[in-house]
Amino acid sequence: MIALExxxxxxxxxxxxxxxxxxxxxxxxxxxxxxxxxSGKTTLARLLAGRTGGDAGTAFRGALxxxxxxxxxxxxxxxxxxxxxxSSRVGYVAQGAWGQLSMMSSTVAxxxxxxxxxxxxxxxxxxxxxxxxxxxxxxxxxxxxxPRTLSGGQLQRTVxxxxxxxxxxxxxxxxxxxxxxxxxxxxxxxxxxxxxxHGTGLVVCExxxxxxxxxxxxxxxxxxxxxxxxxxxxxxRGAGLRRYGVGLEGAPPRLxxxxxxxxxxxxTASPTPAGAxxxxxxxxxRAAGVAGLTPARGRPAGDPPDRAPGLPESRPKGDxxxxxxxxxxxxxPAQPDEAPAGIRSVDFSLERGEVxxxxxxxxxxxxxxxxxxxxxxxxxxxxxxxxxxxxxxxPTGKLAATVGYLFQNTDQQLFERTVLREVAYGPRxxxxxxxxxxxxxxxxxxxxxxxxxxxLHPYELSFVRRRLVALASMIATQPLLWVLDEPTAGLDxxxxxxxxxxxxxxxxxxxxxxxxxxxxxxxxxxSDRTVTLAAGRVLPAAGSPASEAPxxx
Amino acid sequence: xxxxxxFNPLTELLAAALLVVLVLVINRWxxxxxxxxxxxxxxxxxxxRPRRIGLTLxxxxxxxxxxxxxxxxxxxxxxxxxxxxxxxxxxxxxxxxFAALMGLRMAVFAGALxxxxxxxxxxxxxxxxxxxxxxxxxxxxxxSAVGLLxxxxxxxxxILRAQQARGLVVGGGLRRxxxxxxxxxxxxxxxxxxxxxxxxxxxxxxxxxxxxxxxYLPDTDSAAQRAARWAMTGVVVVFSFLWLATxxxx
Numbered sequence: 001m002i003a004l005e006x007x008x009x010x011x012x013x014x015x016x017x018x019x020x021x022x023x024x025x026x027x028x029x030x031x032x033x034x035x036x037x038x039s040g041k042t043t044l045a046r047l048l049a050g051r052t053g054g055d056a057g058t059a060f061r062g063a064l065x066x067x068x069x070x071x072x073x074x075x076x077x078x079x080x081x082x083x084x085x086x087s088s089r090v091g092y093v094a095q096g097a098w099g100q101l102s103m104m105s106s107t108v109a110x111x112x113x114x115x116x117x118x119x120x121x122x123x124x125x126x127x128x129x130x131x132x133x134x135x136x137x138x139x140x141x142x143x144x145x146x147p148r149t150l151s152g153g154q155l156q157r158t159v160x161x162x163x164x165x166x167x168x169x170x171x172x173x174x175x176x177x178x179x180x181x182x183x184x185x186x187x188x189x190x191x192x193x194x195x196x197x198h199g200t201g202l203v204v205c206e207x208x209x210x211x212x213x214x215x216x217x218x219x220x221x222x223x224x225x226x227x228x229x230x231x232x233x234x235x236x237r238g239a240g241l242r243r244y245g246v247g248l249e250g251a252p253p254r255l256x257x258x259x260x261x262x263x264x265x266x267x268t269a270s271p272t273p274a275g276a277x278x279x280x281x282x283x284x285x286r287a288a289g290v291a292g293l294t295p296a297r298g299r300p301a302g303d304p305p306d307r308a309p310g311l312p313e314s315r316p317k318g319d320x321x322x323x324x325x326x327x328x329x330x331x332x333p334a335q336p337d338e339a340p341a342g343i344r345s346v347d348f349s350l351e352r353g354e355v356x357x358x359x360x361x362x363x364x365x366x367x368x369x370x371x372x373x374x375x376x377x378x379x380x381x382x383x384x385x386x387x388x389x390x391x392x393x394x395p396t397g398k399l400a401a402t403v404g405y406l407f408q409n410t411d412q413q414l415f416e417r418t419v420l421r422e423v424a425y426g427p428r429x430x431x432x433x434x435x436x437x438x439x440x441x442x443x444x445x446x447x448x449x450x451x452x453x454x455x456l457h458p459y460e461l462s463f464v465r466r467r468l469v470a471l472a473s474m475i476a477t478q479p480l481l482w483v484l485d486e487p488t489a490g491l492d493x494x495x496x497x498x499x500x501x502x503x504x505x506x507x508x509x510x511x512x513x514x515x516x517x518x519x520x521x522x523x524x525x526x527s528d529r530t531v532t533l534a535a536g537r538v539l540p541a542a543g544s545p546a547s548e549a550p551x552x553x
Numbered sequence: 554x555x556x557x558x559x560f561n562p563l564t565e566l567l568a569a570a571l572l573v574v575l576v577l578v579i580n581r582w583x584x585x586x587x588x589x590x591x592x593x594x595x596x597x598x599x600x601x602r603p604r605r606i607g608l609t610l611x612x613x614x615x616x617x618x619x620x621x622x623x624x625x626x627x628x629x630x631x632x633x634x635x636x637x638x639x640x641x642x643x644x645x646x647x648x649x650x651f652a653a654l655m656g657l658r659m660a661v662f663a664g665a666l667x668x669x670x671x672x673x674x675x676x677x678x679x680x681x682x683x684x685x686x687x688x689x690x691x692x693x694x695x696x697s698a699v700g701l702l703x704x705x706x707x708x709x710x711x712i713l714r715a716q717q718a719r720g721l722v723v724g725g726g727l728r729r730x731x732x733x734x735x736x737x738x739x740x741x742x743x744x745x746x747x748x749x750x751x752x753x754x755x756x757x758x759x760x761x762x763x764x765x766x767x768x769y770l771p772d773t774d775s776a777a778q779r780a781a782r783w784a785m786t787g788v789v790v791v792f793s794f795l796w797l798a799t800x801x802x803x
Contacts (some may be wrong), residue, residue, distance in 0.1 A: 051753065084759040092757060099750050102758065103704065104696030106676040113769035118689075120764035123771070130769065148703070162758070376714055396714075397722030405718040412708060413715035415739030429720025459746055473719060 001026050001201050002090060002170045004047060006062040007074070009040075009225075017043040018225045025170055025201040030192075030214055032233070033205040035222035036245030036492035037464035041205040042095065044222070045174045048203060049092035050081040066090065067169070084119065091163035091171040093156075095178065095463070095490075100159040101147055108150070109134070109143040112161045119166065129165060137161045137191050151362055153184025157191055170201040177206070178490045179408070181361045181518045207492040208249040209236055221246055247493030252525035253500035320388030322481055322512040323350035323373060328382035330368055343368045343536040346382070350481075355503055355513040357523030360533035366485075366516035367408065369533065373483045373514060374403040387480065401430045404479035408486045410467045419445065419461070419469050420454040426477035437476075444476035445469075447502065464495045471499065482506055484515040488522050500526045561774045562673035563681045567782050569669035571789045576661045578793040582650070585657035593664035600672050609671065614663040618656045625652035680770035689766045693755075708743060712736050 003024040010016045018040045025031050035041050046053070052060045052073055061074030066089060071079045094100060105111040112130045121129065134140045137157050142150065147158055156176055163171060173192075177185045193214070196202055209219065219236035221229035223244035229236060237248065247253075331342035343365040350356055358366045371377040372384050375396040384391040387402060404426075407413045416422035423444050427437035445451050448468040453461060458469050467490070474482065482503070488496045496519075503513050503526050517523050523530050532539040560568075572592065576585050597606050625648050632645025679696040683689075713736050717723065723732045755761070 049757065083753070083756040084762050087757040087759070094750070094754070099747060100754055102755070103701050103751070104679065104693055110676070110769050115758040117683075117767045117769060118759035118762050120762065120767055123767055123769070126767060126769050166759075374718055376718065395722050396717040397720050400718060400720035403718075407711075407715055407718070409711065411743060412711035413718075415712055415716065415735070417738075425716075426719040429716075459742070477720065 001067060002048060003065040004044070004062070005065075006044075006047065006060070008062070009043060009047065009053075009058065009060045011058055016225055018047075018222075021220075021222070021225075021227050023048075023203075023220060025203055027169065027199045027201055028196055030196055030202040030204065030217040032210065032213055032217055032219045033203060033222060034207070034209050034219060034236075034241070034246050036207060036494055037462050038224070039222040039245070040225040041207075041222060042174055043225075045092065045094075045172050045203065045205050048170070048172045049090055050083060050086035052078070052081060087115075087168070088119070088166040089168050089170070091166070091168035093159055093163050093171070093173045093176060095174045097152070097155045097159045100162070102162075106146060107144050108139060108147050108158050108161075111147050111158055112139075112165050115162060115165045133161050133165060136194065138187075151184065152180050153187050153362070156180065156184070156188050160188070160191060160195075164195065164200070168200070170203065171195060172203045172205075174205045175207070175490060176204065179486060179518075183361060206249075207490070208247050209233075209241060211248065211250045242493065245492055245494050247496065250521050252521045253488075253493075253497045255497070255500050255504060255525060321349045321385070322352050322354075322387055323348065323514065324383070324385040325349070325369070325372065326383045326385075328369075328372060328379040328384060330372065330377055330380050332368075341365075341536070342380075343533075346533075346536075346538055348531065348538065350512045350514060352480075352512055353507050353510050354529075355507045355515070355527045357527035357530045358514065358516040358533060359518075359520060359523060359530050360516075364533040365536040366533055368536070370405070370483050370485055370514065370516055373481065374399045374405050376405070397429065400426060400477055400479070402479055403481045403483060404474035404477055406471055406474050406482070406484045406487055408489065410463070410470050413470050413473075414458040414466060417457060418454065419450065419456055419458055422458055422469060423473045423476045426473055430477055440476045440478065441472075444472040447475055448472045448498065464491055467491060468495065468498070471502070475502075480511050482511065482513045482515075484513065484517075486517055487515055488517060488519045496522060561681055561778050562675075562678040563685075563774065564778045564782055566669050566673060566678070568785065569665040571785055572665045573662050574789055574793065576658055578796055580654075582654040582657050585654070585661050588661050589657060589664065593661060593668065596668050597664065600668055602671070606668055606671050609667055610660075610663055613667065614660055617659050617663075621655045621659070622652045625649075625655065676770060677773055680768045681772065681774045683766055683768040684772040684774065686765060689760070692766075693760070705740070705744065709736050709740050712739050712743075 004022065006018045006021045008016055008020075009018040021040070021044065023031060023033075023044070033041050033044060047060065047064070050064070052058070052064070059074065060078075063070055063072045065071070066086075071081070073079070102111060102114045105114055109130050112133055113126050116126055116129060130143070131140075134143050137160065139154075139157060139161055142154060142158070147155065150158060160171070160173070160176070171192075176188055176192075180188065189212075192202060192204070196214070209221075213219070213233040215233065217233055219229065219231060219233055220227055221236065221239075221241050221244060223246075228244050229239050229241060231239070242248075325346055325348040328346045328348075329342065329344050331340045334340040341363065346365075346369060348356075348369065358369060360366050368377060372379060372391075373386065375384075375391055375394060378391075378393075386399065391399075414422055416425055420438065420441055424434075424437040424441035427440045428434070432440065442451070442454070445454060448471055450465060450468055450472060453465065453469075458466055461469065471487070484503075487499050487503075491499065500522065503515070507513055507528075513527075515523070515527070529541075531541070572588060576588060579585075597603050597610070600606055627642040627644055627648065629643075629645050629648025629651060632643060632647040634646040635643050636646060636649075637644045675696065675698060679692055682692045682695070713721075713723070713732065716732070716735060721732060721735065723729060
C-alpha cells in the first residue's frame, strides 16, 4: 500500500536524520517502529505522512510509493505532495493529542467531522460518517462533549477518529500511548487492533518495545537514523536491542547503584556517594553528569552541620519528617452535572532520604497530592507540613528553594531564551548572584548530561532533552524535596535510566523524592515504597510494599 | 440560565453593530440615552446572565467613563459657562455635556457589543457562516476563538505556575507587572511553535481544499432572517447617508 525507500534525509544544518531505511506497509499490517530519542522515528513518521520537508530546507533522497504511484525525490525537481489529498489516504496522528485538535470544534462530533467537512462532504453523509466512526471507536457517548474536557485516553481516541474520518488505508501514529494509564492504553490499543482487522495498515512509533504486540506485527528498530533490526516481535525481544537504547516496555530501569538502597534511616547514616551512581549503564557523558551533580542540601547524619557557601538557608531540622500531610482534602470546582473531583482525607508522610511513588489511574488524585507539596494548591481542610513547618500561606515562590517540582507537561515549564538561562532561573529567583547562579546551572546541566547544549534555545532540543532541561532547572535550585509528576513519560530507555539514577543519588544524599507515575516497573525499582490512590483516597497498603517489591537490576 | 434564542447569532451581532453605527452617525446624547434605556438595558436584563454582563461592562466601561468625565469635565477649552475653578482646572457646563455625550456613546458601544458577543453561540455562528459560504479562513479565525482563547489563558496559567514553582513570587504592583512580562515571552513563543504545528495539521485535514466547506451542525438560519439582515443594513446605510448629507448641508 505504502512503501518508503529513504536513501538519506538531512536537515538544513546538515544533520542526517535517516540513512538507508526502507519500509513497506500492506493492508492490515502493523509495523512497530522503535528507537531511542533522536533515532529518527518522528522523521520517518512525517515522511510517511507526506511531509518530505522540501519547503523547510530538508533534503530528502529516495522514493515514496502509494498505491502503485511512485514519487522520486532528490533527483532534480521534487514532486509536490498535496497534503490534503495525501492525508485522505495516509492518516497521521502526531505526538501530543492536544495539538491535533482543530480548536474550532465545540464537540467531539464536530472535531471528527472537521476533515471531511473541509473536503466538502455533504451534511447528511457527514453525520452518517461521524456516527459510524464513533460507534466503531466507542465514542458515541462522548459525541456531544467538548473535546477539551476529555481525559487523555478519550482525547487520543477522538484524534484517531478524526484521522480516520476520510478512511485512510494507512494510519501512522507517533507515540499514541504517551501519558496514558493502563486502562486508557488498553482502550487505544483495542481501537488500533480493530482498525487493523478492518484492513488499515498501521505504523506505530514508540521509544520502547511494547510488551504486547500482535504476533504478525513487524518491528523496525532505528538507531541514529539507521535500521538496526527488522523482524517479528519474538525475535526483537531476543535481539539485544538495549545496546541501541531500545528498552522493553514494563522492564525496570537499569540502576547501577544497586537500585533501591537500604532503609532510609540506614541510607542516611551510610550514604551512597552520588558519584558512585550510573557509570555502568549510561553513556559516558551522562554518567559523568551524574557523578558531577551537586548533592542536595540534606546530608548524612554524621556530617557536621556546616553549610557550603551558596546553599539556601533552609536546612533539614532535626528528625522532622520532610513531608507530612494530615487529613488533607481538596475539591476542584465542578460543572453542575459533574461529580466534584479532588482528594479526600489524605494522610501521607515522607522521611529524609526516602523515595515514595504515587500510583493510580488518571484522575485518581496523584497530581493533586503533588501540587499540595509546594503550595500550588492549598487544602480545603487538613494540614501540610514541609520540613517540619506548616505551609500555611507561604507563597509557592518562597518554597522553591526547598521543594523542586517537575511538571507533567514539559513545554509549559520552559520559558527562557537559552538552556543555561532556563536552568539559572531558579537560583536567580532565589537571590543568587549571576555568577553563582550560572555555576549552579552549569552543575545541574552537567548532572543531566546536557553541558554541551547550554547556549541553545530549549525548543531546539528533542523532547527527551527538553525533559532533562526541565529536570536540571529544578535541580539547579538544590531543593531538598523533589516532586516529580510523570518523570518518565515519553522518555527512552537511557533517559529513564538516568532519571532513576538521579533520584537514587538525591535520596542517598538525604533528599526526599515524591513521584507520581504510571510506570509501575520504574516506581518499584527506584522507590522505597509505593502509595496507591483511587478516586482521591489513599488505598490501604497491603503488608510492607518496600520489602515485597522485587529488587531492581 | 442563558435565554431562549430567538434570532440567529449572525442577525444579533449585525443588529448590535448597526446600532453602534447609528449612535455614531446621529451623535446626540438624547438618542444615545434612549438606545441605552430602551434597547441595551432590557437586552442585558433579559440576556439570562445580567450579572456577568454587568460586571464585564463595569470593568470595560467604567474606567473610560471616569477618564472622560475628568478630562472633558475639567479641561474643556471651548467651555464658557464656568461652574467651578481650581487653578488650571475649570468645570464648565459645556465640558460636562460633552463628557456625558461621550460617556453615553461608550456605554452604548460596550453594552451592545458585549451583550451580543457574550450571549452568542459561537458554534451556531460558525455553522451559519459556513452554510452561507463565507471564506473558510475568516470563519476559522472567528471559530477558533472557541478553543484558542481558553487555551491561551490556560497556557499562561501553566507558565506562571511553573515560574512560581521555580521561585517567582507574585506580589502586588510592580512585581505583578514583571510577572506578566515574564509570562508573555514564553507564551507567545509557545503559541508560535503551536501555530506552525497546527498549520501542518490543518493542511493535513484538508483545510486548504478549494471546494465549498460543509458544516456538521444544521443550518438554523432562515430566509426571513437573511432578508431582515439585508434590509437592516440597507436601511441603516441609506439613513446614515441622508442624515450626514442633510447635516452637512445645514
